[in-house]
Amino acid sequence: MENQTREALKRTPLHAEHQALGARFTAFGGWEMPVQYTGIVAEHVATREKAGLFDLSHMGEFFVEGPGAEAFLQRLTTNDLGRLAVGQAHYSMLLNPSGGVVDDIVVYRRTRGFMVVVNGANVTKDWTWVAAQGPGPGVELRDATLETALIAVQGPKAADIVAQVADQSLGELYYYRFVEGKADGVPAIIARTGYTGEDGFELYVAAAEAPRLWRRLLAVGEPLGLVPVGLGARDTLRLEMAYPLYGNDLTDETTPLEAGLNWVVKLEKGEFIGREALLKQQAEGVKRKLAGFVVEGGVARHGYGLKAPDGAAAGEVTSGSFSPTLGRNIGLGYLRADLAAEGQEIGVEIRGKAVPAKVVRTPFVPARTCKPPKQPAAPGA
Amino acid sequence: MYPKELKYTREHEWVRVSGKRAIVGITDHAQKELGDVVFVELPAVGDTTTQGGEFAVVESVKAVSEVYAPVSGTVVEVNENLSDHPETINQDPYGDGWIAVIELSDPGELDNLLSADDYAAFVGGEEGGGR
Structure with a gap:
């Protein structure tokens, strides 16, 4: 845990809103953040089925x-x-x-x-x-971290909710696009981005405007099933998508090639910091890969050991949790590259026992983000 | 909510004693603090328990929590239903969310446990010092 006292933690502009909503708080990256309001599973399910409201002002x-x-x-x-x-x-x-x-x-x-x-x-x-x-x-x-608030609305009802506060049409605003307009009358960067795998938006506004926008979103969203969601469910939602979490799945010691994030690395674009090292690693082949797995009993936790079928140490769990959508225990970890293929049987060391697990394809749950419509196929293609 | 007929530990377990049998679970306070319970590692029938020794594990989404045996004895029954429905601990901690039945080897140990009132006072103090 963080080696800091509660007093030293930073608070977002929405702290009082969270208190009023009965949130439980946790220390996260030097911030005092809501970890849950009613319960992690209920908030997770609400985001997948209706919509969730997130305070991400620590970003x-x-x-x-x-x-x-x-x-x-x-x-x-x-x-x-x-x-x-x-x-x-x-x-x-x-x-x-x-x-x-x-x-x-x-x-x-x-x-x-x-x-x-x-x-x-x-x-x-x-x-x-x-x-x-x-x-x-x-x-x-x-x-601009301290003067900027970030509020996310995520889930199948997110577009209906954000449309009620945005000053412009969002129909053509596809995944990873943004507009600079107004939300509830105040200047906002409205981005169709998120960390849940659902359709959704992230709204960047001035810190002082955040409480009013938060309350307005809750008011227009509640009839559609919107609930406030804490960092607990944010973590289970992102893990179901196998989105990496910095500090767990990505660190100063892991490379994007090991993490399977080759698509984020454009080696051909020209020089950038780290490129030489990646070219070398690509030529030699990665020795470990970030893999997703399902555990047959027990919850894999960050730091638990991964085992080859012969019992040899084969890596480490970087993220693990119960998946509310699947009703199973899922995880991510760096595995010896020869063991990282889908279907591979491995073990997770839980309280001294090698609990059976199997490498699976990720994401664990299909994404439902708002991608642009597919271009019609060219004639004869 | 701490039923009067139960006895409690400072580690948030309860026991319901009838004759030599003690039904064991975790308290309502414990399940609320843990949040959604997603996995329970049960003891095996026949296991020997020692008062205050680890005898089961309850995992929530965020946390792993040891369950300590409130009494010494032998595990004679376990709640297999928790393997498929760990959330029962949240829904009914003093009823269907029981974890195991221990046959007491030393009924005198029950004197070491807390009454409902003492446990409520203990938890009240703990809550006051926490969040």
């Missing part, structure tokens, strides 16, 4: 602007900004020179410059890292 927002912004970010991140149009966002990574993940991030290309959203627990570390990479005089960096 960090860096604004990177100026004539040198794009070249600077291209050098710092793995994905290719050359493929990112204004109004689009993409998932990306900051790597260290060894190819280890400094953080996993989302980059939004605005009309003027970029918004880089980083993990709440990593704001200080990332800011120090980014500033140390020599942004140069053509790059303006601004950390």
Whole structure:
């Protein structure tokens, strides 16, 4: 757990709202965050079936602007900004020179410059890292974490709910697109992004406006089944999608190739920090892979050992939980590469016993995000 | 809610004694603190328990929690229903959510347990110091 006292923890602008809703709090990355309101399973199920409301104001927002912004970010991140149009966002990574993940991030290309959203627990570390990479005089960096609130609405009813507060039509706003408009009358970045695998939105607003927007979303959403959701269910929702969590599944010592995130790494785009190390690792082949598995008894927890069928140590669990959707215990872990194929029988060391588990395809549960309609097939194709 | 006819431990287990048999479970306070129970590791029939020794494990989404035997003796029955329906512990902690039956080897140990009032006071104090 965090080696900090409660008093030292930061609070989001929505802290009083959570208290009024009867939340239980936990320390997460230096923030005092709601972990649950009524119960993790109920909040998880509500998000999958109706809609969930999340306070993600602990996430960090860096604004990177100026004539040198794009070249600077291209050098710092793995994905290719050359493929990112204004109004689009993409998932990306900051790597260290060894190819280890400094953080996993989302980059939004605005009309003027970029918004880089980083993990709440990593704001200080990332800011120090980014500033140390020599942004140069053509790059303006601004950390807007404390003055920015982030509220997410996720689930099949999210579009109906957000449509009632947005100042514009959201029908053509597909997954990983965003608009800069208004929500409940206040300036907002409205992004069709999320960490649940459901359709949904993330709304970035000024911290001072957040409580009113939160209450308004709850008021318009409650008739449609919207409930507030804490970090507990956020974790089970993302785990069902096998979305990695920084600090568990991604660290300074793991590479995106080991994590199976090759699609986030555009090695052909040109030089970026960590590229040389990844090229070398790609040529040699990865020795371990992040794999998803289902456990037959007991819950796999972060740090538990993984075993080969012959009993040899074969890796470590990085995330594990009960899956409310499947009713089974699922997990992610780095496994010896030869054991990471679907169907492989492995063991999870739980309280001194090797409990049977099996490697499965991920995501554990299919995503239902709002992808653009498929282009009609070309004639004769 | 702490039924008067039960006895309690400071580790949040309860026992319902009739003759030499003690039905054992975890308290309503414990299940609320744990949240949704998703897995129960039951003892085996025939296992020997020692008062205060580990004898089962209850896991919620977020936490792993040991269950300590409130009394010494021999496990004579376990609640197999919890394997498929661990959530029963949340729904009915003093009834269908029982964990096991222990045949007492030393009924004198019951004097070490708390009454409902003492347990309520204990939990009240603990709650006051927590969140």
